Amino acid sequence: xxxxxxxxxxxxxxxxxxxxxxxxxxxxxxxxxxxxxxxxxxxxxxxxxxxxxxxxxxxxxxxxxxxxxxxxxxxxxxxxxxxxxxxxxxxxxxxxxxxxxxxxxxxxxxxxxxxxxxxxxxxxxxxxxxxxxxxxxxxxxxxxxxxxxxxxxxxxxxxxxxxxxxxxxxxxxxxxxxxxxxxxxxxxxxxxxxxxxxxxxxxxxxxxxxxxxxxxxxxxxxxxxxxxxxxxxxxxxxxxxxxxxxxxxxxxxxxxxxxxxxxxxxxxxxxxxxxxxxxxxxxxxxxxxxxxxxxxxxxxxxxxxxxxxxxxxxxxxxxxxxxxxxxxxxxxxxxxx
Amino acid sequence: xxxxxxxxxxxxxxxxxxxxxxxxxxxxxxxxxxxxxxxxxxxxxxxxxxxxxxxxxxxxxxxxxxxxxxxxxxxxxxxxxxxxxxxxxxxxxxxxxxxxxxxxxxxxxxxxxxxxxxxxxxxxxxxxxxxxxxxxxxxxxxxxxxxxxxxxxxxxxxxxxxxxxxxxxxxxxxxxxxxxxxxxxxxxxxxxxxxxxxxxxxxxxxxxxxxxxxxxxxxxxxxxxxxxxxxxxxxxxxxxxxxxxxxxxxxxxxxxxxxxxxxxxxxxxxxxxxxxxxxxxxxxxxxxxxxxxxxxxxxxxxxxxxxxxxxxxxxxxxxxxxxxxxxxxxxxxxxxx
Numbered sequence: 097x098x099x100x101x102x103x104x105x106x107x108x109x110x111x112x113x114x115x116x117x118x119x120x121x122x123x124x125x126x127x128x129x130x131x132x133x134x135x136x137x138x139x140x141x142x143x144x145x146x147x148x149x150x151x152x153x154x155x156x157x158x159x160x161x162x163x164x165x166x167x168x169x170x171x172x173x174x175x176x177x178x179x180x181x182x183x184x185x186x187x188x189x190x191x192x193x194x195x196x197x198x199x200x201x202x203x204x205x206x207x208x209x210x211x212x213x214x215x216x217x218x219x220x221x222x223x224x225x226x227x228x229x230x231x232x233x234x235x236x237x238x239x240x241x242x243x244x245x246x247x248x249x250x251x252x253x254x255x256x257x258x259x260x261x262x263x264x265x266x267x268x269x270x271x272x273x274x275x276x277x278x279x280x281x282x283x284x285x286x287x288x289x290x291x292x293x294x295x296x297x298x299x300x301x302x303x304x305x306x307x308x309x310x311x312x313x314x315x316x317x318x319x320x321x322x323x324x325x326x327x328x329x330x331x332x333x334x335x336x337x338x339x340x341x342x343x344x345x346x347x348x349x350x351x352x353x354x355x356x357x358x359x360x361x362x363x364x365x366x367x368x369x370x371x372x373x374x375x376x377x378x379x380x381x382x383x384x385x386x387x388x389x390x391x392x393x394x395x396x397x398x399x400x401x402x403x404x405x406x407x408x409x410x411x412x413x414x415x416x417x418x419x420x421x422x423x424x425x426x427x428x429x430x431x432x433x
Numbered sequence: 434x435x436x437x438x439x440x441x442x443x444x445x446x447x448x449x450x451x452x453x454x455x456x457x458x459x460x461x462x463x464x465x466x467x468x469x470x471x472x473x474x475x476x477x478x479x480x481x482x483x484x485x486x487x488x489x490x491x492x493x494x495x496x497x498x499x500x501x502x503x504x505x506x507x508x509x510x511x512x513x514x515x516x517x518x519x520x521x522x523x524x525x526x527x528x529x530x531x532x533x534x535x536x537x538x539x540x541x542x543x544x545x546x547x548x549x550x551x552x553x554x555x556x557x558x559x560x561x562x563x564x565x566x567x568x569x570x571x572x573x574x575x576x577x578x579x580x581x582x583x584x585x586x587x588x589x590x591x592x593x594x595x596x597x598x599x600x601x602x603x604x605x606x607x608x609x610x611x612x613x614x615x616x617x618x619x620x621x622x623x624x625x626x627x628x629x630x631x632x633x634x635x636x637x638x639x640x641x642x643x644x645x646x647x648x649x650x651x652x653x654x655x656x657x658x659x660x661x662x663x664x665x666x667x668x669x670x671x672x673x674x675x676x677x678x679x680x681x682x683x684x685x686x687x688x689x690x691x692x693x694x695x696x697x698x699x700x701x702x703x704x705x706x707x708x709x710x711x712x713x714x715x716x717x718x719x720x721x722x723x724x725x726x727x728x729x730x731x732x733x734x735x736x737x738x739x740x741x742x743x744x745x746x747x748x749x750x751x752x753x754x755x756x757x758x759x760x761x762x763x764x765x766x767x768x769x770x
Contacts, residue, residue, distance in 0.1 A: 099562045101513070105537050107563050148754050176438070177622060185522040186748035187542050191625060195759045200442050200622035202550060203746070203761075205524050205542040213539060217554065224561020225436045226444050244750075285514060285537035288528060409540070411523035413581075417485050422532045424540075 100223075103317025105310075106284045113222040115430065116275040118386035119164035121156050123238065123264025126375075126383065129364045134387035135265075136163055142239055142264060150188050153237035153266070157182070157193035160266040161231055164386075168270055175199045176227035179214040180268070182235045183207065183378055184244060189235055199231075207407030208303075208332050209286070210234040211267065211382040212426040215403070218271045219280040219428070225273075233268025233386075236377030245296070245412060258298040260334045260360055260376035261369075267382030269390070278393040278401075282429040284314040288409065290422040296415050300337020300360075300373055303406040306423035307333060308344040310404055314427050315350055325355050326398040329389060331381040331406030331425060332360035334374035359384035359405075381405040399432045437560075440654025442647075443621045450559040452767065453612040455723035456501035458493050460575065460601025463712075463720065466701045471724035472602075473500055479576055479601060487525050490574035490603070494519070494530035497603040498568055501723075505607055512536045513564035516551040517605070519572045520544065520715055521581060526572055536568075544744030545640075545669050546623070547571040548604065548719040549763040552740070555608045556617040556765070562610075570605025573714030582633070582749060595635040597671045597697055597713035598706075604719030606727070615730040615738075619766040621651040625746065627759040633747060637674025637697075637710055639758035640743040644670060645681040647741055647762040652687055662692050663735040666726060668718040668743030668762060669697035671711035696721035696742075718742040736769045 100107045120135045127138030137159070146152040157180070165172050178197065181204035182189045194201045206213040214232035221227050239249060241262040247253045271280070289309050293302035307330045315322070333341055338358040345352055359381040360374035385403050392398040406425040414421075437444045457472045464475030474496070483489040494517070502509050515534065518541035519526045531538045543550040551569035558564050576586060578599040584590045608617070626646050630639035644667045651657070670678055675695040682689055696718040697711035722740050729735040743762040751758075 101563070105513075150750055150754065151756075181542060184748065185750060186544065186746060188748045188751050191746035191759045191761075192751070192756070195625040195627050198624050201625055201761060202554065202622065203542040205518060205540040207523065217539065220561060220563055221557060224557060224563065226438070226557055226561065285539065287535050288532040288538055290532050409523060409528035411521065411525045413487055413522065414525050414529070417487065419488075419529070422528045424538060 105313050106282055106317035108282055109219060109223040109280055111223045111273060112279040113219040113271050113273060114275050114277045114279050115269050116272045116277045117164050117167035117270045118390045119160045120267040120383040120387040121160045121265060122383050126263055126265055126363060129369060131363055131388045134391050135383060149237050149239040150184060153189035153235055153240050154192040156266040157189055157235045158196060160268045161197060161233055164268050164270045170229055172197055172199065174229050175231055176229055177202060177221060178231045179204060179218045180233045181205050181210045183241050206424060207409050208376060208378050208380060209405040209407030209424050209426050210378045211385060212403050212405035212428045215269060215280065215428045216283045216285060216426050222271050222273050228273045230271045231268055232271060234378040234382045235266035236262050236379035238262045238264045241377055255372060256297045257372050258336055260299060260373050261364065261371035262377035263363060263375045263380040265379035265383040267386030269386055278430045278432050280428060281431045284310055284427040286310040286425045288422045288424050290420050292420045294420050296410055299376065299408040300334040301340060302408050302421035303423040304333055304337040304340035306425040307341045307404055307406045310425040310427050311345060312348050312350060322350065322352055325400050325402055328352050328356050328402040330358045330404045332376040333358045333406055334360040336373045393432060396432060401430045403428045442650050443619055443654035445619055446556060446560040446617055448560045448610060449616040450556040450608050450610060451612050451614045451616050452606050453609045453614045454501050454504035454607045455727045456497045457604045457720040457724035458497045458602060459720050463600055463602055463700060466706060468700055468725045471728050472720060486574055486576035487521060490526035490572055490577050491529040493603040494526055494572045495533060497605045498534060498570055501605050501607045507566055509534055509536065511566050512568055513566055514539060514558060515568045516541060516555045517570045518542050518547045520578050543761060544746050545713055545715050545717060546742040546744030546761050546763050547715045548722060549740050549742035549765045552606060552765045553620045553622060553763050559608050559610050565610045567608045568605055569608060571715040571719045572603035573599050573716035575599045575601045578714055592709060593634045594709050595673055597636060597710050598701065598708035599714035600700060600712045600717040602716035602720040604723030606723055615767045615769050617765055618768045621647055621764040623647040623762045625759045625761050627757050629757045631757050633752050636713065636745040637671040638677055639745050640760040641670055641674040641677035643760035643762040644678045644741055644743045647764050648682060649685050649687060651764050659689055662737050662739055665689050665693050665739040667695045667741045669713040670695045670743055671697040673710045730769060733769060738767045740765045
């Protein structure tokens with residue numbers, strides 16, 4: 097039996113992979129939201145001087161990765177691996193960004209679960225002795241996502257109240273085998289869960305069962321104490337999905353309500369900012385973690401955190417073919433010493 | 434310094450992750466090609482009883498994974514992680530396939546490099562002590578890829594002679610910390626390389642520099658002897674890309690010509706089968722490795738192999754935006770005891 101396993105889906109890291117730095121860049125709308133003060137950079141416009149939204153997103157990714165490395169004593173050429181991905185078809189923004197960074201790259205797709213997917217793999221690779229320095233990151237962009245997954249922005253489509261607003265932002269973390277910072281302690285990798293939801297405008301409801309499955313599995317695998325956490329943050333279930341997740345967990349005997357939040361709920365003031373059920377997109381949990389949560393970990397306001405980024409693995413093709421929405425959620429447990 | 438590193442981009446695995454079984458399923462055209470006798474299953478038609486090509490591809494993935502596990506003494510619930518991905522937007526075929534397998538899943542996107550990307554990550558996770566049993570796999574389907582990346586099949590577009598033919602097929606490997614079979618010894622993870630090629634009908638030329646970079650880096654990192662290999666197989670450069678790679682490597686002082694082949698060249702009889710420069714798609718190196726190469730390793734006809742799956746990280750959007758084609762190649766070195 098592999099030594100590091102706990103229960104069915106969880107691993108315990110033994111060599112303390114450390115998040116030595118993070119960086120977060122967001123769009124103008126996110127920069128007016130409640131987490132504004134936690135971000136490293138707020139763009140003045142969505143195009144950031146590029147010719148397309150896709151290239152703008154790519155520029156954000158590259159800048160966030162460089163910015164995170166610049167906060168450490170390392171340079172980009174010290175990085176052994178980049179683990180990253182985004183929402184665009186064929187990971188356009190990530191592939192174009194890492195082209196200029198000239199480091200070994202593993203492309204990931206987990207829809208909006210990519211932040212915790214990349215943190216999971218990056219920390220296992222460091223913990224396993226394969227590298228001393230790795231970058232994990234992701235991004236999304238409201239305009240590039242909207243036109244790929246939904247309608248041309250120019251149509252001005254009405255959005256139902258269950259819909260979420262794709263975050264424009266990129267967050268990334270630098271993980272090292274040494275140095276100061278919060279440590280990644282445990283990882284619970286999610287299964288693909290599909291409860292038959294078919295409405296692509298209600299992804300919170302589609303993803304909530306995946307979040308519930310992963311959180312419940314973590315506690316079953318480890319017998320850990322819910323009260324030992326300062327915060328459990330799901331990926332981007334939004335207000336509706338968060339309520340569903342809370343209720344389902346309660347019914348399974350896990351009352352996390354005192355310490356539970358959702359990155360999609362935190363990032364926007366949904367009433368003032370007209371974002372309906374909340375934020376979404378890979379960038380949502382990425383900038384909420386790399387900005388807000390990481391900052392609170394560094395300041396010791398939080399000492400033990402569970403980040404559960406959630407992804408809806410639908411595609412426009414699967415929706416047209418009347419398929420339901422498979423979802424996934426990965427949990428990463430991060431702790432100060 | 435992490436203990437397992439060799440040079441700049443290579444790691445040495447120390448706990449002998451073993452490929453204990455593989456499975457390969459191909460379409461009717463691939464089943465008429467020169468490697469026909471090495472595949473586990475040849476489909477009678479491209480739809481395999483499903484309503485869409487995407488769902489047919491998904492069915493192939495699920496079947497290949499189950500078939501590979503059935504060749505071992507394990508059952509699917511013993512699998513700790515599935516590492517997989519495909520060419521479709523949002524990994525539709527993989528996400529829908531693994532939904533029914535109910536195992537922890539890491540979604541990968543490396544275009545046609547996904548077979549060696551999944552083998553790399555899967556074997557590092559086993560080597561690092563995080564798991565005793567992991568699946569690595571990928572797929573592609575001519576019809577689903579053609580309509581997503583190029584034109585509706587009904588148009589009957591003419592294909593230039595530099596074009597390749599997307600393989601319909603799924604291949605997957607079961608990797609374990611114990612058991613019999615060839616071992617994964619070393620991994621060289623590729624950087625994204627872009628030499629400015631913009632023609633999406635000439636992906637061999639776009640990907641060749643990535644293959645050259647990774648193969649050259651492997652030999653620089655390890656000082657290994659070219660003659661110790663029985664075969665070096667690149668991903669799917671096709672005939673044109675293979676010639677470019679061979680020439681560029683020769684100019685760098687690495688003459689691999691005696692032991693060099695390309696999965697895209699092996700899989701079709703390009704003259705009789707009208708496949709122009711050869712096969713392509715994630716499934717190309719997947720079924721060539723999981724069928725042909727693995728079989729030769731088991732029979733000791735090959736004892737040391739380098740698989741270098743190559744991916745062109747373009748998207749239809751990036752092509753429309755007149756961008757060049759970023760490419761990547763990952764090398765996995767597999768050896769009998």
